[in-house]
Amino acid sequence: MLKVVVHQGFHKTGTRTLQTMLYRNRFRLKTRVKALVPRNLKDAGVAARRFSVVPEERTLEKFRMKFRQVLLSLDGHSDLPLLISSEEFAGMIPGRKGVWSYAQTHILAEVICEEINRLTDNKARITFFYTTRDTADWIKSVYWQNIRGNRIQEDLCEYTELLNPGADLDGVVARVAEHMSSRADVISLNTSGLSDRLFPVTKVLSILNVRSDDLTPVRNLNVQPVGAAEHFLELNRSDMTDEDVMIAKQAYLDRSKAAT
Numbered sequence: 001m002l003k004v005v006v007h008q009g010f011h012k013t014g015t016r017t018l019q020t021m022l023y024r025n026r027f028r029l030k031t032r033v034k035a036l037v038p039r040n041l042k043d044a045g046v047a048a049r050r051f052s053v054v055p056e057e058r059t060l061e062k063f064r065m066k067f068r069q070v071l072l073s074l075d076g077h078s079d080l081p082l083l084i085s086s087e088e089f090a091g092m093i094p095g096r097k098g099v100w101s102y103a104q105t106h107i108l109a110e111v112i113c114e115e116i117n118r119l120t121d122n123k124a125r126i127t128f129f130y131t132t133r134d135t136a137d138w139i140k141s142v143y144w145q146n147i148r149g150n151r152i153q154e155d156l157c158e159y160t161e162l163l164n165p166g167a168d169l170d171g172v173v174a175r176v177a178e179h180m181s182s183r184a185d186v187i188s189l190n191t192s193g194l195s196d197r198l199f200p201v202t203k204v205l206s207i208l209n210v211r212s213d214d215l216t217p218v219r220n221l222n223v224q225p226v227g228a229a230e231h232f233l234e235l236n237r238s239d240m241t242d243e244d245v246m247i248a249k250q251a252y253l254d255r256s257k258a259a260t
């Protein structure tokens with residue numbers, strides 16, 4: 001029976017660090033596990049985000065077809081356990097394009113489960129794995145992500161009020177578990193305050209019984225410079241053009257990186 005782990009989310013919970021670690025150690029892992037990260041799942045990730053913005057049957061079927069194409073490319077190529085990691089499979093990051101929660105994550109999970117079972121003739125042992133964070137930590141990180149790439153006008157306090165209704169990540173996990181019933185296991189790991197950057201990777205690989213004791217760690221990614229969000233809010237509220245705001249933000253980030 002093929003073992004499959006789907007790391008479906010969530011954004012801003014250490015997903016990029018986990019995925020980068022898998023990619024950087026890909027040659028060491030290639031004889032142990034077939035790992036797919038966002039760079040292998042671009043079209044399916046775009047379709048998943050699109051469905052969360054426009055939750056209609058046609059957009060869901062688009063995601064199904066794109067994910068099916070990914071799985072078909074694997075058919076018959078390997079008997080190794082399969083690890084799929086993409087926070088985009090949970091949908092659009094809240095705060096973008098009118099999306100303020102993970103209301104469609106369980107529906108995307110249903111399609112993922114159905115397509116894996118379709119490929120394997122129902123002979124896969126599937127585990128959905130979620131990394132989560134404490135609500136305040138997650139909201140602060142999502143705010144940073146969105147203010148960095150978009151011209152939002154709200155301060156953190158105002159943004160917290162907008163995000164709060166969709167910030168119950170444990171509730172989303174519970175909803176997925178309810179919909180999966182006996183078809184798949186559902187596991188979550190809270191990464192708030194976690195000092196061991198390797199642990200989420202070793203945890204997810206342990207579910208597949210894959211050795212991970214010799215992996216090389218990576219540094220923390222997407223670290224927010226002190227005072228950056230406040231500075232970016234001033235830029236967003238200024239009368240500068242969108243292009244000049246983005247140039248100013250990038251220059252600030254480059255200076256911060258050079259100073260570390």
